[in-house]
Amino acid sequence: MxxxxxxxxxxxxxxxxxxxxxxxxxxxxxxxxxxxxxxxxxxxxxxxxxxxxxxxxxxxxxxxxxxxxxxxxxxxxxxxxxxxxxxxxxxxxxxxxxxxxxxxxxxxxxxxxxxxxxxxxxxxxxxxxxxxxxxFVCMPKWKGLDTFKGRVVHAADFGDAMDYTGKSVLVIGGGNSGFDVLNHLSRVKTGQVWLSLRRPPGLLPKRLGRFAVHRLSPIMAKLPTSYVDKLIGWTQQIAFGDLTRYGFPAGPSDAATRLARDNIAIAVDDGAIAGVKRGQILVVPEVVAFSGTTVTLADRRTLEPDVVIAAVGYSxxxxxxxxxxxxxxxxxxxxxxxxxxxxxxxxxxxxxxxxxxxxxxxxxxxxxxxxxxxxxxxxxxxxxxxx
Known part of the structure; x- marks a missing residue:
């Protein structure tokens, strides 16, 4: 009725x-x-x-x-x-x-x-x-995903970081949710963690020293987008140094442009980059296929993670x-x-x-x-x- x-x-x-x-x-x-x-x-x-x-x-x-x-x-x-x-x-x-x-x-x-x-x-x-x-969560239809014997979860279902203790983890996606997952994993004694990227992330540190970087956002919001792109690029360089040394893809600093044009939020680092620099997290190329216990990357390397976390967005x-x-x-x-x-x-x-x-x-x-x-x-x- x-x-x-x-x-x-x-x-x-x-x-x-x-x-x-x-x-x-x-x-x-x-x-x-x-x-x-x-x-x-x-x-x-x-x-x-x-x-x-x-x-x-x-x-x-x-x-x-x-x-x-x-x-x-x-x-x-x-x-x-x-x-x-x-x-x-x-x-x-x-x-x-x-x-x-x-x-x-x-x-x-x-x-x-x-x-x-x-x-x-x-x-x-x-x-x-x-x-x-x-x-709704987005889950790409990677080739062979249905044959993968490991655990696959979306970042929305990440759960308690302590549950990943001792486990090898592949995080796919370097956006806001991907770095949120990595920030928490960086505080846990995991096995090897990999971060699969297609392009360089738009990334800001949560803090510079004791200063919360986000407090500058109202000022940045009033500036032309091209200026903000440069400011974010400079901040990345000051905070992290040259990330290409650690396997991050080279590319333009266009985080603000992508935010305005494509609605892609800017990721925030709160421990993940430190995990990269000490070797806990390794940056690898794009994932192209799954098969059995292995994940194949764009450069033909294969990984065998216990858990795959798809940080690939929502709709x-x-x-x-x-x-x-x-x-x-x-x-x-x-x-x-x-x-x-x-x-x-x-x-x-x-x-x-x-x-x-x-x-x-x-x-x-x-x-x-x-x-x-x-x-x-x-x-x-x-x-x-x-x-």
């Missing part, structure tokens, strides 16, 4: 940091807002991640509007601190959140959105998508959810060159779907403020027209 509900001013898909930030900006303007969260509680995607998980963004740039972390929280908040922060924010503002509600698809009928969920149909005048970029749920609206390409990204907080469909908005130099928290606040201003103006105009 289908359950119908009255038309809300705004429905937000996703009750994570972006959805909560959007709801807060709308609440400040007195706008009726409903949040639909597929999990049974706020913060569950964070709570399921490995226990060592720590933000790469500084505490001062990683908080929700008007709420600070408790005294004693580290400069880079840990998993449980982030979960508590999200839940404290929810309790403080009393948002209308329906948990356990998964959105299947959205379409627009007679000027409003019809949102099909596992709990019936919801309707709204405006729809904000804040479901994140990592709804969003946009294709499935927004397909009927015709604004999403085959790869899960929006079709056409459009801003993520705007859309070719009037009343459809996006928050938190794009990484930035600062943090998802800072970017979500900027996007949410802009959207709330626009939504308030549109609703006021609609109501004045009807009078």
């Amino acid at each position: 289908t359950t119908e509900f009255s038309i809300r001013d705004v429905v937000v898909i996703g009750g994570g940091l972006s959805g909560l930030t959007a709801a807060h900006a709308l609440k400040l303007r007195g706008i009726d807002t409903l949040i639909l969260e597929k999990e049974n509680d706020v913060g569950m995607p964070w709570a399921r991640r490995h226990p060592q998980l720590t933000l790469n963004t500084h505490r001062d740039l990683s908080s929700l509007p008007g709420l600070k972390y408790p005294v004693g929280t580290g400069a880079f908040p840990k998993r449980d601190s982030v979960v508590a922060h999200l839940r404290d924010f929810r309790e403080k503002h009393g948002f209308d959140i329906q948990c356990g509600v998964e959105v299947f698809s959205c379409r627009k009928v007679d000027g409003h959105f019809v949102i099909e969920t596992n709990a019936g149909i919801r309707r709204s005048r405006h729809l904000i998508v804040a479901s994140g970029r990592d709804a 969003s749920s946009l294709t499935r959810v927004l397909g009927p609206l015709g604004v999403v390409g085959e790869n899960g990204s929006q079709s056409g060159v459009v801003e993520l907080d705007k859309s070719t469909v009037e009343g459809l908005w996006f928050v938190g779907m794009k990484p930035s130099l600062t943090s998802y928290f800072v970017e979500a606040r900027r996007e949410a403020k802009s959207i709330a201003f626009s939504v308030a103006a549109m609703l006021a105009n609609e109501r004045s027209t009807k009078q």
Whole structure:
């Protein structure tokens, strides 16, 4: 039996940091807002991640509007601190959140959105998508992967780093999640660890001396992208020296360009490079095939890891959810060159779907403020027209 509900001013898909930030900006303007969260509680995607998980963004740039972390929280908040922060924010503002509600698809009928969920149909005048970029893990179809006798996991299922004690591990991918895994493995007495790379990573140290490098990100965000590319390259050189000496591929310093153009987040080193320099982690070429107990690399070398960790990214749920609206390409990204907080469909908005130099928290606040201003103006105009 289908359950119908009255038309809300705004429905937000996703009750994570972006959805909560959007709801807060709308609440400040007195706008009726409903949040639909597929999990049974706020913060569950964070709570399921490995226990060592720590933000790469500084505490001062990683908080929700008007709420600070408790005294004693580290400069880079840990998993449980982030979960508590999200839940404290929810309790403080009393948002209308329906948990356990998964959105299947959205379409627009007679000027409003019809949102099909596992709990019936919801309707709204405006729809904000804040479901994140990592709804599903990506696992490439490497040749012979199904024949591999070792363990293969995605970085999302990394688990406790101590479980890798004494084991040889191949990490495929030098992005943000790849270096997160390597940072934690570098603190464990593993067997040999290999890092498979196709291209040089965009990489920054978490600290230079005692200074948290991320605190400079608001300044860097105001500079031209080409300048930031150079600054990141210089910082890499100062922090790590010539990484090609350790097998890293040579290539241009274009981390900021790739962030802006391809939405590829900049990785952060917090121990991995030290592991490389002492030989715990060896950098190797791209993986081309699996067979039995072996993994073949692009240079025809073979490895026999106990565990393979695929740190090869995630995909969003946009294709499935927004397909009927015709604004999403085959790869899960929006079709056409459009801003993520705007859309070719009037009343459809996006928050938190794009990484930035600062943090998802800072970017979500900027996007949410802009959207709330626009939504308030549109609703006021609609109501004045009807009078």
